[in-house]
Structure formats: C-alpha cells, structure tokens
Amino acid sequence: MDEQKSNCEENDSEPAESIRVCALCNCLERSLHGQRELRYFELPFERPAHKRSASQLPKPGNDDLSSIGFSDSPCLRALLDDSGCWVHHWCAAWSEGVNLTENEELENVDKAIISGTQQICEYCKRFGATIRCHIEGCTRFYHFPCSAASGSFQSMKELLLLCPEHINKAEELGEDSWCAVCDSAGDLTDLLFCTGCGLHYHATCLDTGATPILRAGWQCPECKVCQTCQPGEDSKMLVCDSCEKGCHTFCLQPAMDSVPTDRWKCRSCRVCMECGVRGLVLPGTTQWFENYTLCEGCQHHRSSVCCVCSKSDNPPVSLQCCSLCH
Template sequence: MDEQKSNCEENDSEPTECVQACALCNCVERSLHGQRELRHFGPFSEWLALKPSASPLPQPGNDDLSSIGFSNSPCLAALFDASVCWVHHWCAVWSEGVKLMENEKLENVDKAVISGTQRLCEYCKRLGATIQCHAEGCSRFYHFPCSAASGSFQSMKQLFLLCPEHINKAEELGEEAWCAVCDSAGELTDLLFCTGCGQHYHAACLEIGATPIQRAGWQCPECKVCQTCKPGEDSKMLVCDACDKGYHTFCLQPAMDSLPSDPWKCRRCRVCTECGVRGLVLPGSAQWFDNYAVCETCQQHRSSTCGVCSKPANPSVALQCCSMCH
C-alpha cells in the first residue's frame, strides 16, 4: 500500500506577535530563502521624531513566495521602530545604493528601505524591491528571494544580478558564470545559485529541478544545512523532493529513526490535490498518500466512495480498491 505516515514533521515556529521581520522582504529570520541573519540598523537620527505607528505591519511572510514583500506601502514609523529597522543581511547588501564598509558595516540601508516602500518587484509585483538588474538601462527590481525564484543570474563576488531578459550578459563574467560540475556556462537559464558559497550549478548536472521554490534559498550539496537547526551535525539529512531543502531526521517533529527509501516531501510542500489543504495546517499524526498528494481525510473519503458513481459504499456491496490510488 502506497502510504506515507507524516511522523517526519519539521519543528516549525509560527510567526507570533512582535516577531521581527525584514523591512524589505517581510520574512522572519529563520526564512527558507537564503537571506541570512536578520540584522538591526540604526538608530537613524532623521527618524527619531517619528511617532509610533497606529498601523501595524502586515503578518510576516516566510515560506510562500507569494507572501514576500508588502501588498501596500508600509508606514515608515512601523518600519523604523525607535529609529531602528531590521533587514536581512543579503537583502541589505544587495540593495541598490547600499555600501559595504569595513567590519561588514553597511551604509544607506535606511535609504534602501524607504525606496523599497514605493518600488514593486518585477517577479512578485509586491513592494519592498531594492535589487536592480545590472544591465545598462534596465529598470527591473527584485526582492532577494524573488531574484533567485525569477531565474535571474546572481553574482556573489560582485553583488549584482542580471534579470532573465539580460542573463546572456553573464557570459562576460567568464568562469564566475560556469557550472561547478561541468565547468562551462552552458544553458545560463538552467543555472542554480547557491546562497551559501555563491557558486552556480546546472540543474541538469545535478539531476534536480529548477522551479521557483527550489531556486529561492537553494544550497549546493556542499553547503546544504538543516533548515531547522541550520549549521549543525551533518548526518541523516533528508532532502525534500519538491523544494530541495534539507532537514535532519532527528530535527523533525516527531523525529524519524532512519532515512525513508521513498521520495520525501517536507510539510511545506505537501498539498492535497483533492481538497487543497497544506501540510503545515495538519497535525503531526496526519497520514499522506500517493507521494504526499492526498491527505488522510480525502483518502478516507476515497475508500468509502465509489469512484464511478461517487456514492457512499453500500454495506451489502463491496468496493474494489485500486492498487495504484487505493
């Protein structure tokens, strides 16, 4: 029977009130999109006179790319709480106009935050975008997670990106645009950017996909860490078949004793194709079927309903169970 019991759940921490979120991408610190640590910048003297905001910021986004950034322009007083703003390291470093100084000090982060409140991301069409395409004359801006999700080329050495329309200009960078496996630029649109080391890999060379959720926060095999404990013991690592993120078996809730032999999906990537319920909203004891495509409730409905007439089973008539979908 094709059944996977979800006793391999991530130790998720849901955003709560007063949780700090990035003033650019609106994600919390333990984001899956590779923005690195959440840093506070300031105090900025020009924002000391701001009165506390009566309009709180929207609920932080995190795992869903559709929740990156802001749907409406956020209030500056809410972003600069006590004249301090919180921004992920990579969101700040890659922003247009921000300067990286000695000891990793950054200048003009406040200016980037202000400009982001009025600038739409080319990929998600939400506000907070501050990373511009490096091609001359191009006016496209992105959030850091969206730049990867869009398939843009990212250069960690030079801290700039090339949008999909201008990605061919990456060939001018020589070896920096080469795949770490095949040592060639090859198909530039197939390159994945590692948020850990900055190297590029062809998805085809690693025999994995290149979907937006895989690209955002992607880590190469050498840099991949558990998304629950981050850098830690490098053993018993499970890799999600959908998003390619890694999790220790012992960091899951409840923990797993061994690595499963079948393809595995993290809770964030489990979506029932019949009712649309997502894995994160179900209890840890829930079961999944058909490669995590059918939830326990829908599977039970399948088992008690005729697949032809859709009527409940008659006690006097036995239903025949399909060996594939059950």
Template sequence: MDEQKTNCEENDSEPTDDNTTAKQLVSSDGESKVIPAADESGANAASSNTSSESVRACALCNCVERSLHGQRELRHFGPFSERPTLKPSASPLPQPGNDDLSSIGFSDSPCLTALLDDSGCWVHYWCAVWSEGVKQTEDEELENVDKAVISGTQRICAYCKRLGATIQCHAEGCSRFYHFPCSAASGSFQSMKQLVLLCLEHIDKAEELGEESWCAVCDSAGELTDLLFCTGCGLHYHAACLEIGATPIQRAGWQCPECKVCQTCQPGEDSKMLVCDACDKGYHTFCLQPAMDSLPTDPWKCRRCRVCMVCGVRGLVLPGSAQWFDNYTVCEGCQHHRSSVCCVCSKAANPSVALQCCSMCH
C-alpha cells in the same frame, strides 16, 4: 477495503520556525516578549493582537529570520542620525510572510513609522547588502540601509509584483528591481563576489564575468538560464548537471550539495539528510516530528511542499501525524473518503457491501 500507503510509511513534519520556534516581539517600550510562533494557518495572529507590537521581520522581504530563502540572519540597523520626518499612522505593519514565494514583500506601501522607527530597522543581511545604494565600509558595516528601506516602499518587484524590492538589474538602462528571494526564483543571474544581478532579459551579459558564471560541475557557462545559484558559497550549477529541477521554489534559497544543511538545526550533524523532492531543501530524519528511523526509499516531500490535489489543504496546516498518499498529493481525509465512496455512483458503501478496487487507481 485496505488502504495502500504511498510515500508515507512514516508520518513526519519539520519542526520549523512556524511551529516550534518562539518568535520575539518587541513592544513599544523596548521590552522583548516571547510568544509561541503560529503555524501557517494561524496567519501570525499574534502580530495583529495589538498595534503596539510587531513580529520581528525583514523590512524588505517581510520574512522572519529563519526563512528558507537564504537571506541569512536578521540584523538591526540604526539608529539613524538622519531620518525623514514621518507622520504617525495607526496602520499596522503588514503581517510577516511565510516561506511561500507569494507572500514575500508588501501588497501595500507599509507604514514607515513601523518599518523605520527611532531605533532603526531589522533587515536580512543579504537583503541589505545587495540593495541598491547600500555600501560596505572597511570594518564591514553597512551604510544607507535606511535609505534602501524607504526606497523599497515605493518599488515593485519585477517578479512577485509586490513592494519592498531594492535589488536592481546591473544592466545599463534596466529598471527592474527584485526582492532577494525573488531574484533567484525568477531565474536571474547572481554574482556573490561582485553583488551583481542580471535579469533574464540581460542574463547573457553574465558571460562577461568569466569563470564567475561557470557551472561548478561542467566548468562552462552553458545554458545560463539553467544555472542555480548557491546562497551558501555563491557557486553556480546547471540543474541538468545535478539532474534536478529548476522551479522557482527550488531556486529560492538553493544550497549546493557541499553547502546543504538541515533547515531545522542549521547547521548540524551531517548524517541522515533527507532532501525534499519538490524544493530540494534538506532535513535530518531525527529533526522531524516524529523522527524517522531510516531514510525512505521513495521520493519524499517536506510539509511545506505537500498540497492535496483534491481539497487543496497544505501540509503545514495538518498535524505532523497526518498520513499522505499518492506521492503526497492526497491527504489522509480525502484518501479515507475516496476509499469509502463508489467511483460510479459516488455513494458511500454499505458496511455489508465490499467495494471492488482497481489495481491501477487504488
């Protein structure tokens, strides 16, 4: 029986930070080492090989530098002149999260000696500058980042319920804190000019900011909960005005049409840009592995957003050459099994017996 391809005429995979970019490890003696980055299924095993090494990740959101959530670059802060005396601990630093929203932050209070040592710490720029208590000097240096990291180890994010949250709702009396990616994913309002966050309960106060809360398309505040925040320019757009969704994965690290860049070459040649139908992130056709010769006519999903509804396997776990079916909801293995098993008796077909195919569910 012939197998019908759906949305997968080209086999492709994004050469992302997880599978093509080498990660730098900083050992206890200060020397940098480079190892191949593990993919999602590898669970960054390199970080647990030895307690003297740790993958360079943000001390607040626990994501690596090339994250898809718009935190900008990792910056080193410190060394700090005043630092609390921290007891040595054998507990390893939690493994850095991938770009799944479920892995942002820390499930347990992280080892402070690993997050904040004598040399300082690594924090994404946006994670730092939005944090409660962090101040920017006239020469654009950030102060009190170390205090934010320490306080974050005791603060639970109101969205993901994990530690490392340092961005507080601006409404008076509100005690909600968020990670930077979670603030967008939760649907909170963010003002880049004033570095103000308003949680969903207090989002109506965004109207007091005037044009800051207006949609760049319709020039009105409209439905505030429908606004998407661009991590590039800081403008807001109603999802309805752009005729796109407003799911948490789309909101986190969202870029408007003017700011959207390829998540692989960031930024690069502005041509042949594919936009994922699920997360709205952009990729060049020639940055995929293998590269695609042309733009597909059907909706397309990046590897991070492909999940088989039959076996649950995720796209990043499979090789880039793997084919997908039914709008990227059925992996190659499950499709092969489905096409060789009778839907009535669930038995494999005898090679000499031809299976009848339904034109609707094939």
C-alpha cells in the same frame, strides 16, 4: 499505504509581537530561501510612542514564493521595532545603494528599507523589492528570493544581479559565470546559484530541473545544511524530493525518529492533487498520503466514498480498497 508527516515551521502559537520579520522580503527568520540571518539596523526615526499591536504588523510571509514581500505599500513605522528594523543579511547586502564598509558593516540600509516600501518586484509584483538589475537603464527590481526564482543571474563575488532580459551579459564576468561541473558558461538560463558558496551549476549537469522553488535558496551538495538549525548531523538530514532543501529529522514538527526510506517532500512543496490545498496552510501535524500528493481530508473522503457510485459508507457498507491507488 504509508502515512507521511509534514515538515518544520514556526510555532503557530508564538505571539505576533515576538516574531521577527524581514522588512524587505517579509519572510520569517528561518526562511528556506537563503537570505541568511536576520540583522538589526537602526533607522533615523523617533522611537514609536506605543508598542506595535498585532493588527498594525504586516502579515508575515512564509516560504511560499507567492507570499514574499507586501501586497500593499507597507507603512514604515509599522515595520519599526523600537528605532530600527530587522532585515536578512543578503536582502540588505544586495540592495541598491547599500555599501560594505572596511569594518564589514553595511551602510545605507535605512535608505533601502525606505525605497522598498514603494518599489514593486518584477517577479512577484509585491512591494519590498530593492535589488536592481546591474545594467544601466534597466528598472527591474527584485526581492532576494525572487531574483533567484525569476532565473536572474547572481554574482556573489560582485553582489550584482542581471535580470533574465540581460542575462547574456554574465559572460563578461568570465569564470564567475561558469558552471562548477563543466567549467563553462553554457546555457546561462539553466544555471543554479548556490546561496552558500556563490558557485553556479547547470541544472542539467546535476540532472535536476531549474524550477522557481528549487532556484530560491538553492544550495549545492557541498553547502547543503539544515534550513532550521544549520550545520551538523548530516546522517539525520532529509532532502526534499522537489526543492532539494534539507532539514534534520529531529528539527521537524513533529520530529521523526529516523530517515524514511521513501521520498520526502517539505511543506512548501506539498500540494493536494484533489483539492489543491498547499502544505504551508495546513497544521504541521497534518498527515499526507500518496507521496505527499493527497491531504488528510481528501484521503479520509476517498476512503469513505465509493469511486463508482459516489455513495458514502453511511450507513456502513463494505468498501473494497484497491491495493495500488487505495
């Protein structure tokens, strides 16, 4: 039976005050959803008189889609770091009302942050959504990761989004909506959006499934990089069997010495088939079994209880282990 280690995540012991979190999607800097780097934007408010305490900070989300955004309307001053906020590049650039200047700077980000504190995402039903469907009169808003997860159409060339209700309008964009493999729009609901180059691919053309977790932060084969340290050392790259996101073996915590021959799943995609616990809520050193479908606790319980009489091995008894299901 193979023991399988979990993947990388931010250090749990890092002080809350030093953690940089996006003021829109509420994800950490090293997110798996393709939001790009965190940028600092000044806001037209006075600097807080006192440094924020950990209790004042909104609890940062992780790479589980269900934790993106804010469960309650966040207090704007709680998001302030000195006199501004940290926001992912794509979370800001795609927001309604934000403009790209001739100097490649983003303006009106402050207005987007303010509106996000009151706007609920159509997909996750949490606050912080600032990306609106491009169709006039449509009132659907999304976080950047949720826009992809929802199956919306995204155009990097135009920085516009079409919600699933209006996705048929993407055909009017011509080649921008074509699949890079079959050179046609085909089934628009099956398109995957690469957060690296902006090209689209039909999931069926790549022989994969367009699930929400795969859509969010998806990268095409040409753009795939480590989600932790970005480009380099492709020979040491692990690709998740479920969401297809990559990570170097040496970027894992704990690190791996070599690329495993068996299938590998990142922490976001690990779910115990017995207790239902997700990998993201367990420590990074937790061991997983049965192709990452059985957590360490359930494996220990399974190995100490008879599957016929349900009695434990206390007092010790001789339990035979099945060579197939263990």
